[in-house]
Every structure is written in C-alpha cells, then in structure tokens.
Amino acid sequence: MSRWGKSPLKRAKRLRLKSNQTGGELPSAPIPLPALGERVFVLGVLQMIDFLQLVFSGFATGSIYALAALGFTLLWQAAGTINFAQGEFVMLPAFIMLAFLSYGAPLPVAFVLTALVSTVVLGWAFKRAIVDPLFKYGMMQIVVASIGLSIVMKNAMRAGYSAEAHPFPSLFSDQLFSIAGVHISTNDVGTLVCALVVVFGVQAFLAKTVTGRAMQAVAQNTESATVLGINVPRMIFYTFAINAVLACVAAMLVTPVYLAKFDMGDSLGTKAFFAAIIGGFNNSRGALLGGLIVGVSENLAAAYMSPAYKDAVALVVFMIVILFRPQGLLGRKEERKV
Amino acid sequence: MSKRNIFLGVIFAAMVLCLPPFLKNYGVYMFSTWLIYVIATMGLNLTVGYAGQKSLGHAAFFGIGAYTVAIMMKAGISWWLGLPTAVVLCFVLGLVLGFPALRVQTIYLAFATLGFNTAVFLVMRNEEWLTGGTFGLNGIPRPAIFGFDLKGQAGSVMHLFGVEFPLAKDLAFYYFVLAATAIATALLWGLLRSPWGKAFQALRDNPIRAESLGIDTRNYTLLSFAIGAVYAGVAGALFASLVDFIEPAPFAVGASIMMYLMVVVGGAGYFLGPLVGALIGMLIPEWIRDVAPSLANWYLPIFGATVVVMMVWLPDGLMSIPDRIRAKRDSRLASAKRAEATSEIAAIAAQSEGVAQ
Numbered sequence A: 001m002s003r004w005g006k007s008p009l010k011r012a013k014r015l016r017l018k019s020n021q022t023g024g025e026l027p028s029a030p031i032p033l034p035a036l037g038e039r040v041f042v043l044g045v046l047q048m049i050d051f052l053q054l055v056f057s058g059f060a061t062g063s064i065y066a067l068a069a070l071g072f073t074l075l076w077q078a079a080g081t082i083n084f085a086q087g088e089f090v091m092l093p094a095f096i097m098l099a100f101l102s103y104g105a106p107l108p109v110a111f112v113l114t115a116l117v118s119t120v121v122l123g124w125a126f127k128r129a130i131v132d133p134l135f136k137y138g139m140m141q142i143v144v145a146s147i148g149l150s151i152v153m154k155n156a157m158r159a160g161y162s163a164e165a166h167p168f169p170s171l172f173s174d175q176l177f178s179i180a181g182v183h184i185s186t187n188d189v190g191t192l193v194c195a196l197v198v199v200f201g202v203q204a205f206l207a208k209t210v211t212g213r214a215m216q217a218v219a220q221n222t223e224s225a226t227v228l229g230i231n232v233p234r235m236i237f238y239t240f241a242i243n244a245v246l247a248c249v250a251a252m253l254v255t256p257v258y259l260a261k262f263d264m265g266d267s268l269g270t271k272a273f274f275a276a277i278i279g280g281f282n283n284s285r286g287a288l289l290g291g292l293i294v295g296v297s298e299n300l301a302a303a304y305m306s307p308a309y310k311d312a313v314a315l316v317v318f319m320i321v322i323l324f325r326p327q328g329l330l331g332r333k334e335e336r337k338v
Numbered sequence B: 001m002s003k004r005n006i007f008l009g010v011i012f013a014a015m016v017l018c019l020p021p022f023l024k025n026y027g028v029y030m031f032s033t034w035l036i037y038v039i040a041t042m043g044l045n046l047t048v049g050y051a052g053q054k055s056l057g058h059a060a061f062f063g064i065g066a067y068t069v070a071i072m073m074k075a076g077i078s079w080w081l082g083l084p085t086a087v088v089l090c091f092v093l094g095l096v097l098g099f100p101a102l103r104v105q106t107i108y109l110a111f112a113t114l115g116f117n118t119a120v121f122l123v124m125r126n127e128e129w130l131t132g133g134t135f136g137l138n139g140i141p142r143p144a145i146f147g148f149d150l151k152g153q154a155g156s157v158m159h160l161f162g163v164e165f166p167l168a169k170d171l172a173f174y175y176f177v178l179a180a181t182a183i184a185t186a187l188l189w190g191l192l193r194s195p196w197g198k199a200f201q202a203l204r205d206n207p208i209r210a211e212s213l214g215i216d217t218r219n220y221t222l223l224s225f226a227i228g229a230v231y232a233g234v235a236g237a238l239f240a241s242l243v244d245f246i247e248p249a250p251f252a253v254g255a256s257i258m259m260y261l262m263v264v265v266g267g268a269g270y271f272l273g274p275l276v277g278a279l280i281g282m283l284i285p286e287w288i289r290d291v292a293p294s295l296a297n298w299y300l301p302i303f304g305a306t307v308v309v310m311m312v313w314l315p316d317g318l319m320s321i322p323d324r325i326r327a328k329r330d331s332r333l334a335s336a337k338r339a340e341a342t343s344e345i346a347a348i349a350a351q352s353e354g355v356a357q
Helices: A003-023 A036-079 A086-102 A107-137 A139-160 A186-208 A210-220 A222-227 A232-258 A265-279 A284-304 A307-324 B003-018 B025-050 B058-074 B079-103 B106-126 B171-193 B195-205 B207-212 B217-243 B253-266 B273-291 B293-313 B318-356
Strands: A176-179 A182-185 B157-160 B163-166
Touching: A036 A086, A036 A107, A036 A182, A036 A186, A036 A210, A036 A232, A036 A265, A036 A284, A086 A107, A086 A139, A086 A232, A086 A265, A107 A139, A107 A232, A107 B293, A139 A265, A139 B106, A139 B253, A139 B293, A182 A186, A186 A210, A186 A232, A186 A284, A210 A222, A210 A232, A222 A232, A232 A265, A265 A284, A265 A307, A265 B106, A265 B253, A284 A307, A307 B079, A307 B106, B025 B058, B025 B171, B025 B195, B025 B217, B025 B253, B025 B273, B058 B079, B058 B106, B058 B217, B058 B253, B079 B106, B079 B217, B106 B253, B171 B195, B171 B217, B195 B207, B195 B217, B207 B217, B253 B273, B253 B293, B253 B318, B273 B293, B273 B318
Parallel strands: none
Antiparallel strands: A176 A182, B157 B163
16 A cells, blocks of 8 residues: 555545444434535545555456466467467366265365376377477467367366366455455455465476476577477477466466356366467566456446456457567567578 | 369269158258358358468357348348448458458467457347347248248258158258358369469468568458458358357357368368368267267267377378378389389499490
8 A cells, every 4th residue: 555545545544433333323404515525535545445446456356367378478478389278278277176075085185186187188189189299380380289188178067077167176265354344255355365375376486496407498499409409309398387387376266266066167267368479478577567457447337337348358458469569568679581 | 183083073963952852841941051061161261271370260250240140130130231341341351350460460360359259249249239148039930032941941942753751841042052052162172273363372481571572461361351251141141041040159159260271171271171170070969969869969079089190190281191191102103113213223234244344
C-alpha cells in the first residue's frame, strides 16, 4: 500500500464507524451528512477497495496462467517447440491426481506421484514420440502434431473416462480475511504464493545452478553448447520435465476452482499462450508478467465492462502488444531470415 | 491431365451426381454438409496451403456467413441478397484479419486468428438481440432458384427400371449445394492458374524473395485472407439454409482447428486436398455416428492420433501419396540407370585396360 493510500482508508473507516453508530436507532433528526467533497471521497475509497480486491484475485488467477505460460516459453526456447496441448497438459495431471486421491493418498503425496508420472508421460514420452521425430521438419509440423495430441488427450479422456466435471480438493481452506478493508480469500493468497514460489524457484534454478545455466546455453545457442561439452539432449529433456512439473502445479492450483473436466484445458491453454506472447516469448520473466496482466485485466473487465466478454480481454491485450511490440513486452527482437 | 485422372474424375462426378437419390434423408444431408465443408476448407486451403498464412480463425467466417444469411432471411430478405451481403462482409473482415499477418507470421498469426475467432464466437453467444445467443436462430428457410423452391417435398418417388425409389426431401438442396461447389471449385482453379495464384505460392515459398521480385506481398497477403474468408462465407450461407437452425457451437475455435486439420490431412496446397480432408474430418465421423454410435466417441481420439502419426510419416497430407510413389519410382529408376551406367563404364574400363596391355 502506498503512502497516499493509507489515510483515505482510515478516513473511510472512521466514517463507516460513524454511520454504524447512528444506524442502530431510528434517527429523530436527519443525520448530518458529510460535506459533498467528503462523500465523493468515501465513495472513491469504497470503489478503490473493490478495485484492489479484483486486482488481487486477478493476481491469483494470473499466477496460474503464468505457470502454464512459463512452461510454454521454456519449451520454445530450449526445443523450438510450440505446445498446443499445454491446456491438456494441465488437465491430465488433474485427473491423475484425482486417481491417486481416490486410492487414499493425501494431496501432497498424490501431487508428488503425479509429478513423477507426468515427467515420464508429458515430459519424456512427449519428447521422444512427437518432438524428436518432428524436430527436423520445423515448427509448424510440431504445432499440428500437438494440436492432434490435444484432440487425442481431450477426447480420449471424455470417451474413456468421463465427460462430467469432478470436484477437486483445495490445498487451502477457503476463508476470507481482510486487510485494510480489502477482503482476500486464503485460497487466492495460497495460490498466488505457491505459484510465485514455483516461478521464482524455476528462474533461480535457471540463473544460479550449473544445470540451469547449461539449459540456458542450450536455449541460446545449441551448437556452441555442444562444443562446450554440454549434454544437449539431456538439457532439453530437463526442460520438458520442468514443463510437466509446472503443469502439475498449475493443475493442483487451478482444478479446485475450474473442476476436473476433459475440456478444462481449453481456455487455460489459450490464456497461457497469450500470456507468454504478451510478456515476451523469448523471455521467461515475460511469462510471469504476461500471466499477471491477463489475469488482472480479465478480472477488471469482467467487473467493470462485461462478464460475457471476459474471454476476449486476453485477446485485446495480445493484439495491442503484437501490433506495437511484436516481440512482447520483455522480449528481444528476432531477425527474419531469408 | 493424364487419362487415369480423367477416369477418376468421371467416376467421382458420377458418384456425387447419381448416388444421393438412392440415399435416405440423413445420407443426403450428410453429403450436403460434406460439400459445404469442402467449399469452406477450399478457402482455407488457399489461405494456408497456397499463400502459407497460418489461419486458425476460419470457422469465424463460416459463422459470419451463416448468421448474416440467417438474420437477413428471418427479416424476410431473400437468400439471394443475403449471399452477396455475407460475401462482402466476409471479404472486408478477411482483409481486416489479414492485417496482423503483415506484422507477424506463423504461430503469432495462428494465435491472432484464433483470438479473432474467439471474439466472433463471443459476439454470437452474447448478443442475444441479434444472434439469439445460445438458443440460436431457427426456422431459416431455403432459397428458391428460378422460381423453384429448394425446400423440397417429402414423399416424392423416382421410377427406375420399374422400381420405385423414395426420394429424400433434401435432395433438391443437395444439387443446389453441388452446383455451388462446382462453381466455387472452377473459380478457385482459374484463380490458382492465373498470375494471382502463382503470386500466392511465391508468397508462401519465400516472402522476401517474392517481394524482391516485385510482388506486392502486402496486397496478396490481405487478399489470400479475404478470398479464403469469402469461401467460408458462402459455405456458411449454404450451411444456415441446410440445417435451418444455427447456434454458436459449430463456429467456435475448435471448429477452426478442425478445418485447419482437414486441410493438413487432405494435403495443404493440393487442389483436391479439402475434398479428402472434409471426407475424413466431416463425412466419415458423421457416418460412424449414424451406423455405430458407440464408436463415435472414439473417432476424434483416433483422428487426433492419425494427425500425429501423419506429421511424422506423411507431413504433406494424403494427396501427396501419388507424388511420393512417383518420386520413389523415379528415384528407383534413376538408381537402376546409374547402376547400369556404372557397370557399363566398368566394362569399358576393363576393355581399354585389356587393349593397353
């Protein structure tokens, strides 16, 4: 909260307190209304509180978009892979986790087991079966194949398991508490903190550890990395594994709200793409920024403009960004090759 | 055109002309839907396959065409006025959608077009006063042509060799769609053989080279979107009249992705690719839904898996199979000739060696 924010809030509270005191009995005389200037001010403060609440819950949603977007940019940087099935990569762990939970595993255990399964299925198998054989043909081939994969995953889940939405236990209890009049749910706070810890953890891993730096070297220049003795295929596999684990975390955080359903990845995947491109496709910090921008602007637009057009907000921001800054807010420019 | 191609063409024409009278109503309906998707994907094939612009928003134009005609016909305006309106609207919006393509390419463009589709879908779903929202619009009439109402009548029969065949109600409209498909195909064929068609392909193969050769890449990029959109619009106009009830679902992003896959599976940049693509992506799943409903749910997973496998083994689509076989045969012939020549040279060398000694 900034300096200018504090005193108006206090004054608003004082005024609210006043009205509570007088609200008990029927007033015999008209309550002396505050001066017009002050009334507008109070209204402004209340709106401010609404606004902050919206922004905060937008942060929570946005941080989940950021998780999916981060995996997306990592795959693009390290392996030139655009994964159209990113949304389904979140859907599948949600169902795997539900399966483990139904066998009586507590949520943290289920998460760890799911992360292992996902690393094998969505990391290793995806890389070996789809990306490796297609890598030599170029990007669009992988894109089309991953579109095919997303259709397979979604519809096989529907046909083979269930077309219903399944409830999913939340990691956090859903309580409301208020800071300076702003009501905040523990779920939102927990989600935001969890997602931020994971995003910054991944970034610290990339920036600080030898393996992480080797992965970045592979992403920047594969040939030089090979010459320097870096095990390139292994680094690329690590990227796929990180993407799979990020998808698991996103699944754990988003499914209590979205419910586990075969098509839950549809909007999530698209939002993650938009977030990644808004932030800058070749910058992993961009994914976080893009995710938060999409989450917050969606929430604000739903509240102040039209909830029906909420899904179009990410698109509008995306269009503005690619028209004026095609490389994304934090991205570097890439030269076009002849 | 080889003799075999002409032969295959004649068989195909005979099939689409003569088979439907023997089908039940649902069969005729499915064939009509198939042809409508062929028109739509032909447009997408121009944008994606010939001009190389990755568009994932084609179903939006399909929907715009359908809704334009539906809304106008509900207001009592003739289909023959609705069609040109839909065409103009799609052309203009296609031009507009082309603009992002001037800034960004490949995957960025794919997402921009996908987003456009989402926006159009939201308008269809939310603006109830105009589009009926999720309830959709129903009771869209069929057009009349030369005073002949294409609504069709139930219970007409055909006498053939003394046997009575009941005719499907939708048969008249089917032939109308067939004629429209034939016209659309002929126009596209002409367009692709013209300098315009060559310019589109130059744009796809190497945009910078095309520009340096004096092709106005900006105009051709926009036009490839606009003409593709017009095809989708015409298809949509026919679709609205065929199904007589439209709602937003068939025009969602998923439908665009399906159309893109139809083009890729059939063979992007192959003239007849959409015919095969729509057959696999549209006609066969509908047919399976009719004859084996329990299998219908598994069609999409299998289709998706086929796409994945095709990307590895047959990335240019099904229509590229003859080319592949030809290329293989040519290379086999060439290597046989090479082997022959090598042995001849060896023989000559051996002879000359003998002479020298």
